[in-house]
Amino acid sequence: CYYVxxxxxxxxxxxxxxxxxxxxxxxxxxxxxxLESDIVEIANTLESxxxxxxxxxxxxxxxxxxxxxxxxxxxxxxxxxxxKSRLYDIxxxxxxxxxxxxxxxxxxxxxxxxxxxxxxxxxxxIFYSVAMRKLVCRVSATNNQYCAAIVQQLRILNAEExxxxxxxxxIKTWGGQNATPNDVIFAECLRTQPIYISLKSKKCxxxxxxxxxxxxxxxxxxxxxxVEHIMPQTLSEEWVNQLQKDGSVEKHEHYLHTIxxxxxxxxxxxxxxxxxxxxKEIYRNSAFLETQA
Numbered sequence: 001c002y003y004v005x006x007x008x009x010x011x012x013x014x015x016x017x018x019x020x021x022x023x024x025x026x027x028x029x030x031x032x033x034x035l036e037s038d039i040v041e042i043a044n045t046l047e048s049x050x051x052x053x054x055x056x057x058x059x060x061x062x063x064x065x066x067x068x069x070x071x072x073x074x075x076x077x078x079x080x081x082x083x084k085s086r087l088y089d090i091x092x093x094x095x096x097x098x099x100x101x102x103x104x105x106x107x108x109x110x111x112x113x114x115x116x117x118x119x120x121x122x123x124x125x126i127f128y129s130v131a132m133r134k135l136v137c138r139v140s141a142t143n144n145q146y147c148a149a150i151v152q153q154l155r156i157l158n159a160e161e162x163x164x165x166x167x168x169x170x171i172k173t174w175g176g177q178n179a180t181p182n183d184v185i186f187a188e189c190l191r192t193q194p195i196y197i198s199l200k201s202k203k204c205x206x207x208x209x210x211x212x213x214x215x216x217x218x219x220x221x222x223x224x225x226x227v228e229h230i231m232p233q234t235l236s237e238e239w240v241n242q243l244q245k246d247g248s249v250e251k252h253e254h255y256l257h258t259i260x261x262x263x264x265x266x267x268x269x270x271x272x273x274x275x276x277x278x279x280k281e282i283y284r285n286s287a288f289l290e291t292q293a
Contacts, residue, residue, distance in 0.1 A: 194257030
């Protein structure tokens with residue numbers, strides 16, 4: 001095989017035969033036009049591969065972040081399913097799932113060694129108090145924006161170590177629709193607001209049970225326990241006569257759903273529209289001291 005003026009020739013020739021190296025070079029030269037497009041394509045592929053490698057690094061980082069967030073979400077979710085946890089009450093009874101947002105962030109801080117599990121438990125108790133106060137006082141409920149703002153403020157704080165006091169301080173500084181009712185406002189609302197309407201039956205039952213548990217021996221709250229209206233929602237003739245006698249007929253609607261007219265009992269169907277005298281006989285045997293009173 002010989003190479004003359006860019007053409008390969010076979011047969012005998014007085015020309016010196018090509019070495020292997022020269023043959024390779026000759027092949028490259030003869031296919032220069034074809035190789036040019038191939039080289040460009042290969043170069044583009046390599047450049048694209050380089051970008052892909054960078055993207056893969058970004059993707060790996062994102063996946064690690066997603067894994068961490070998923071793990072934190074599972075921690076919060078598992079806690080919300082534990083009936084002994086206050087978070088269970090927040091999510092399942094008070095129906096305030098937005099608190100998942102700051103709690104996931106707090107578990108991220110826990111992974112970084114910046115907050116303890118004990119402090120997170122205290123934060124959950126703070127969230128429960130805030131949620132219950134807002135519900136009783138009929139102010140705007142906690143939403144995603146409110147909880148996202150807690151995370152934002154914690155990030156601004158940028159502390160080496162966080163405690164429940166940090167969260168409490170953040171919440172206390174907010175006013176307007178994000179304000180949490182203080183003790184004075186909460187006490188007044190508890191006395192005057194129609195909590196049976198504000199909380200609905202399920203939440204009201206839970207709230208009254210928590211009041212009972214606060215300083216007294218715990219009673220298991222089973223499905224038979226419900227909220228009883230002492231002065232019934234629909235007045236019988238006996239009740240109308242009694243209220244007229246006491247000059248209190250006009251107060252029926254005003255006080256009907258307030259806490260002073262509510263009691264926990266397992267005998268709601270028996271009590272029904274019975275007279276107050278008949279009801280008191282059943283109340284005396286109640287396991288709930290507040291109902292006995």
